[in-house]
Amino acid sequence: MKFASQLSIQSKLMVMLLTVSIASILVIGFVGYQGGREALMQNLSAQMSQLRITRTRQIVDYFTDLQNQVVTLAEDPSLMAATIAFQTTFNQLDDQLKNPQPDTQLNNQPDQPNLSPQELSQLWLFYQQSFIPRLAENVEGTPTVKPYFPKSAIARYLQYHYIAANSYPVESKSRLENPEDGSEYSKIHRQFHPFLRDLSERFQYQNLMLIDSKTGNVIYEVAKQVGFATSVTQDSFVNSGVAALFKTLKDRGEPRTFAVADFNPFRPNAGKPAAFVGAPVFREGNLTGILVLQLPVDQINRIMTGNSQWPADGLGQTGETVLVGPDLLLRSPSRFLMEEPEGYFQDLEGPKRFP
Structure with missing residues (x-):
């Protein structure tokens, strides 16, 4: 408080304006981040929906x-x-x-x-x-x-x-x-x-x-x-x-x-x-x-995996599309099974228990 009382009115105004500016920047940045994040999620969701529609059409046509x-x-x-x-x-x-x-x-x-x-x-x-x-x-x-x-x-x-x-x-x-x-x-x-x-x-x-x-x-x-x-x-x-x-x-x-x-x-x-x-x-x-x-199982698998070109379909390092039957069982293999079968089966077994 003693430091603030020693500042001139001009200095106090500068500090106030700077504080308000920083706060405004933070608020605008947060709002922009939230808006960008929401837009990105919407784009990803739209991309996944379009890919699902494409795969469905390919399977139906097949x-x-x-x-x-x-x-x-x-x-x-x-x-x-x-x-x-x-x-x-x-x-x-x-x-x-x-x-x-x-x-x-x-x-x-x-x-x-x-x-x-x-x-x-x-x-x-x-x-x-x-x-x-x-x-x-x-x-x-x-x-x-x-x-x-x-x-x-x-x-x-x-x-x-x-x-x-x-x-x-x-x-x-x-x-x-x-x-x-x-x-x-x-x-x-x-x-x-x-x-x-x-x-x-x-x-x-x-x-x-x-x-x-x-x-x-x-x-x-x-x-x-x-x-x-x-x-x-x-x-x-x-x-x-x-x-x-x-x-x-x-x-x-x-x-x-x-x-x-x-x-x-x-x-x-x-x-x-x-x-x-x-x-x-x-x-x-x-x-x-x-x-x-x-x-031919291989042909169905090629359609659902995009011929194993997941990144090219916008699925990154972990995304995948699979064919699921009315019994909720897979009709096409998981990407993780094809790329890392040992890790896939270990995940199915669950974490190991230690005495």
């Missing part, structure tokens, strides 16, 4: 394209011909295995394509050493061979020749065109498989299946998973998306329609989640088969 593809393919004359040919030879082979006929020229031995005990053992070993270990990585408990081993003679026969005795790796079983078993089915397979495999690879489907609409048997598939030659109403397909899709399209019984099965664990795919889209195959007005396509 599934619309898939639906158009499957309906168009189901009406393709070559695919119709393949469905009829596979259906005919599959059923013929099934009859041969169920009703062996003696061949008098071969000492009255059954003239049928039966598997020998050694071949049956080789098929069992494939399940035991290849399929079950891969399945165990994706399911709870300890799976064993018996519940998954094909029950019908035709499933065992075709899975032996096209899967177990197929020298190509599991992910490349589709490379085999003819197992040289001498069956009429394999002759048809050699004729149509290159065409169907090319379709599957060109559009990046993970698998393409043809299902007999009457029996539910998978009469053909590109990838040769362990559901091949089995029935979608039983065996590995029980409660699967393929079984639900098959029933929907068969009950509907209308051409130029489609159905979609959401991602769910799929046993023939070693228990990994899989989604499908399907359409009925008609011939002369009659339902003949069901075409089923296994959706």
